[in-house]
Amino acid sequence: MLLDEGHERLYVGAKNALYSLDLDHVNTHHREIQWASTGPQMEECLMKGREQLECANYIKVLQEYNQTHLLACGTGAFNPACALLRVGHDSEDRLFSLEEASVESGKGRCPYDHKSPCTATLSRGELYIGLYMDYWENDGAVCRLNNQSYTRTERNDRQQLSEPKFVGSAVVPDNDDRDDDKVYFFFTEREVDGEGVNKAVYTRVGRVCANDQGGQRMLVNRWSSFLKARLICSVAGHNGVDTHFDELEDVFVLTNKDEKNPEIFGLFSTTSAVFKGFAVCVYQMEDIRAAFNGPFAFRERPEHHWTPYEDRVPYPRPGSCASKVNGGGFSTSKEFPDEVLRFVRAHPVMYRPVLPLHHRPVLLQTEPGGKRLTQIAVDRVQAQDGHYHVLYIGTADSVILKIITIYNKDTDSVEEVLLEELQVFKVPTPVTEMLISPKRQQLYVGTELGVAQVRLHQCDLYGSECADCCLARDPYCAWDGLTCSRYYHVGVYTKRRFRRQDVRHGNAVQLCNGLQIDEEQWHRAEEKLVYGVESNSTLLECIPRSLQARVLWFIQRGDEKQEVRLDERVVMTAHGLLFLRVRRSDAGMYVCQTVEHGYVHTLLRITLNVLEDEEVSSILHKGERAERKEGERPPGPCHSPACPRPGPSVSPKVSGPTSALSAHPRLWYKDFLQLIGYGDTLRVEEYCERVWCSNKKRKKNKRRYAALGGEMGGGKGKGGENSHRAPRHTLDT
Helix, strand or coil: CEEECCCCEEEEECECEEEEEECCCCCCCCEEEECCCCHHHHHHHHHCCCCCHHHCCEEEEEEECCCCEEEEEECCCCCCEEEEEECCCCCCCCCCEECHHHCEECECCECCCCCCCCEEEEECCEEEEEEECCCCCCCEEEEEECCCCEEECCCCCCCCCCCCEEEEEEEECCCCCHHHCEEEEEEEEEEECCCCCCEEEEEEEEEEECCCCCCCCCCCCECCCCEEEEECCEECCCCCCCEECCEEEEEEEECCCCCCCCEEEEEEECCCCCCCCEEEEEEEHHHHHHHHCCCEEECCCCCCCCEECCCCCCCCCCCCCCCCCCCCCCCCHHHCCHHHHHHHHHCCEECCCECCHHHCCCEEECCCCCCCEEEEEEEEEEECCEEEEEEEEEECCCEEEEEEEEEECCCCEEEEEEEEEEECCCCCCCEEEEEEECCCCEEEEEECCCEEEEECCCHHHHCCCHHHHHHHCCCCEEECCCCEEECCCCCCCCCCCCCECCCCCCCHHHHCCCCCCCHHHHHHCEEEEEEEECCCCEEEECCCCCCCCEEEEEEEECCEEEECCCCCCEEEECCEEEECCCCHHHCEEEEEEEEECCEEEEEEEEEEEEECHHHHHHHHHHHHHHHHHHCCCCCCCCCCCCCCCEECCCCCCEECCCCCCCCCCEECCHHHHHHCCCCCHHHHHHHHHHHHCCHHHHHHCCHHHHHHCCCCCCCECHHHCECCCCCCEEEEC
């Protein structure tokens, strides 16, 4: 995906197609280019033993070429091709077309296989890319291509690249001298470990000079500045052995006003087959530059340990750029002495690794069975008590985790606060890409199924009370005296001066006039009626708005209130209070409260009524007998065996308030509906008929249900609300 704020479009490369989507509404007014593999390309691909799905044209490179064109490259049935896409000067042009005359070979600019990892960035008309250059994926390389020449890493040099998996890249200026600009590549590679036994996975940051032209007599068309350093993301163990997260899953370069010092966010996973965990580490550019300015690494043989190189280092320093900042003695890398080129080819590895901010991850997920994390995007937000990084993390089941991390200097610890957990697609599928538009405050999520658009903040979801808004600890949101709304820093929307926000501590007691639990709040809580069947399981559902809140359950009988005692029969779950085997003595009023940062909030009052098991069984048995008799009667409007059958009326006993049952004949399931207070049985009949009967039979009874005004559970009345709502009752069996 490519975000283009100037044209107000989101460009998406897909299988056999490219799309131009509206940034405000990605599901409307889209434009499309079909670019599939040709017939001969497909035949040749299939002849080589590939599957038909593999032989499609998958767009792997999509970059802004200039103000009016994009560069797109696709796999082209294992015969890569590139072309220019015309998009016009601005959003008013509404252009999106492929220039047929620009189509050319994409070898060296796009991988052959759509599953092959690659990363690309285009700067000043030159494409910098990390990819596998060959059909069999043996030749991993970092390349630069323009209209005149190409530059790449050495072929088959495992000191430079060893089985790389490319993840990300970015151009970062070191200073105001553009000749000193560097291009950084983030990747993992497999190398023989210090014992020479196993291949270990290491995450690397590689660097080249943007103006590197290679050497004159040696390193011709090869990098004269390629160096790499290790990125460390680890947790100290109690036994002195660190747990390393070595597999880089994704990287996000967060730019700010100072373009020379972006923050690098890496999403890592462990490589262990026994222990699977994920971590996010943050790196500062000054630490990355310090590693490249430090000692070079040296080892006699691949199976030996690395040691710092302590002999003389030639001038100019290997890996530096030909620029005025570096003395101005060389106008191009072709003028560098052969001694410098020989050194950089033999010593591409830096000895000192790059350590993360605070020397630890800002986010850890190590619980067994946790979600598999795939992508990361970060937004920097100004709150009332400082700046915060909001992390958006995509998972393998199309969930987006919205998290902030808070560093405590006094305790030297990092607190993780999960703000939201959003299911973006109904069908679980891995999130493959995420982009943020700070201008529009939108997050764009890409998967194999499609693209979704998500608001960065949804303050209205945090409730309509001051405490709920403050306890959410969302840096985007604040209590303005009336609602939970978007927070703006001083100088913007100054009319809303009544703002309450405390992201660091979430102290709602202090911010919201010291509100505490009282009788008025107790009786204001939402009420709900739940029925359970004796000896069966029953769930009293209560889910707090805040993911950090602690839930407490109380039972009230008369004027006495006591906390519910948990045991092997009564269990606290994330969804509420679960009775594995409910008893008649469990009937009563239950109160669900949350406690967070000293603030107590009553969410729900649930009255639990318990139906006797014997009487419920009696209704079921009589209903079954009625079904057997139904076979002797003339068929009704619906012939499906799943349709409800008539049966006798029974009045079961209830522990708690009892609903009187009529003695008139009725469909047997209506006994349950009347028992729990559901009076609109006609709507249930309509629902059953819509599910089980054919269209022809439904038309016969259309007039019967015309007065209902909409279909069961989905009918819309005026104003878009459901015309009929089922009462808040639940029957658990």
